[in-house]
Amino acid sequence: MARLSIRASKAWFGPGRVVEDAQVVTEDGAITYAGVATPIEAADREIAVDGFLMPAAADRHVHIELSDPSAVLAGGVTAVRDLAWPPDRIFPLADLSELPTFEGPLIRAAGPMLTGRDGYPTRASWAPPGTGREVDGSEDAGAIVAGLAAAGATAIKVSLNAEAGPTPSDGELAALCESAHDASLPVTVHAQGEGQVERALGAGVDELAHTPWTHRLSEDVIAMLAARMRIVSTLDILSFGRDTPAIRTALDNLRRFHDAGGTVIYGTDLGNGAVPAGIDTRELLLLREAGLSNEDVLAALIRAPLEVDAPADLIALRGDPVRDLRAFDDVRLVVRAGRVVRG
Numbered sequence: 297m298a299r300l301s302i303r304a305s306k307a308w309f310g311p312g313r314v315v316e317d318a319q320v321v322t323e324d325g326a327i328t329y330a331g332v333a334t335p336i337e338a339a340d341r342e343i344a345v346d347g348f349l350m351p352a353a354a355d356r357h358v359h360i361e362l363s364d365p366s367a368v369l370a371g372g373v374t375a376v377r378d379l380a381w382p383p384d385r386i387f388p389l390a391d392l393s394e395l396p397t398f399e400g401p402l403i404r405a406a407g408p409m410l411t412g413r414d415g416y417p418t419r420a421s422w423a424p425p426g427t428g429r430e431v432d433g434s435e436d437a438g439a440i441v442a443g444l445a446a447a448g449a450t451a452i453k454v455s456l457n458a459e460a461g462p463t464p465s466d467g468e469l470a471a472l473c474e475s476a477h478d479a480s481l482p483v484t485v486h487a488q489g490e491g492q493v494e495r496a497l498g499a500g501v502d503e504l505a506h507t508p509w510t511h512r513l514s515e516d517v518i519a520m521l522a523a524r525m526r527i528v529s530t531l532d533i534l535s536f537g538r539d540t541p542a543i544r545t546a547l548d549n550l551r552r553f554h555d556a557g558g559t560v561i562y563g564t565d566l567g568n569g570a571v572p573a574g575i576d577t578r579e580l581l582l583l584r585e586a587g588l589s590n591e592d593v594l595a596a597l598i599r600a601p602l603e604v605d606a607p608a609d610l611i612a613l614r615g616d617p618v619r620d621l622r623a624f625d626d627v628r629l630v631v632r633a634g635r636v637v638r639g
């Protein structure tokens with residue numbers, strides 16, 4: 297594959313690594329050089345960026361078929377994780393997304409959301425048949441997880457949405473976690489309603505797919521969460537630019553979680569309401585409101601730092617996002633797997 301060289305007056309390669317007069321070289325979809333500009337062997341293509349170079353974004357909570365994959369990619373998101381869609385549709389699409397010619401981001405997927413009988417999202421209007429899968433006992437839980445692992449799932453998604461129907465029992469939840477961990481898969485939950493985050497903690501869940509927004513969590517729960525789980529942000533869907541009780545509760549929970557040393561990663565729940573395809577600047581500004589520094593926000597957003605052997609996924613912005621996150625409103629260049637898809 298072609299060798300691509302990109303130079304920029306300024307770059308952020310990863311946490312703590314701001315580089316002036318930067319250069320990144322890619323080959324075969326991976327980075328072969330990232331550092332200060334240097335003479336290299338002839339590249340097949342050379343790009344000089346008038347702006348700021350950095351790693352491309354990953355959105356760890358999407359429903360990609362409810363959006364436009366090519367617009368997601370053009371907006372600077374080169375990798376996504378789909379957290380609930382019918383398996384006969386999402387796993388073939390995930391396979392397809394690995395082709396260099398795919399007009400969209402690399403897709404990883406959980407497959408269906410595992411739930412109780414008639415539980416969320418089996419009756420949700422946004423969810424086509426098969427988006428939710430009912431768990432029938434602990435043995436069934438193990439079989440479902442094994443089947444999803446074999447189908448290529450990269451996470452197990454569980455609904456603990458007690459406000460919209462039955463949820464898996466504590467026994468089923470424990471069995472789901474145990475089977476997932478046996479298959480080296482993380483468990484991510486949609487926790488909604490009083491006591492659901494506490495249930496997730498007790499069962500050994502690895503991640504919350506949303507910042508909890510229905511209740512203010514106790515200090516004890518926050519401390520345990522920060523030690524044991526990470527949180528996918530999805531703040532914008534709670535407000536879409538407005539002031540709402542849900543966003544206030546979520547920001548209060550996330551601020552204390554971050555203060556306690558918890559890990560926050562960027563995710564938007566793309567497909568749910570007016571989330572823009574591509575990097576959602578409102579989500580980033582809300583993360584900042586939750587107490588993350590601009591550099592923390594960048595670290596939560598990126599797929600991987602720019603370094604040798606990392607995926608050749610990068611973007612360029614007109615302005616400097618370490619100074620002002622609104623720079624993400626002006627994406628000038630997008631490269632996925634060494635291929636220029638915008639700019």
Ligand SMILES: [Zn+2]
Pocket residue numbers: 357358359379380565568
């Ligand atoms: Zn979702």
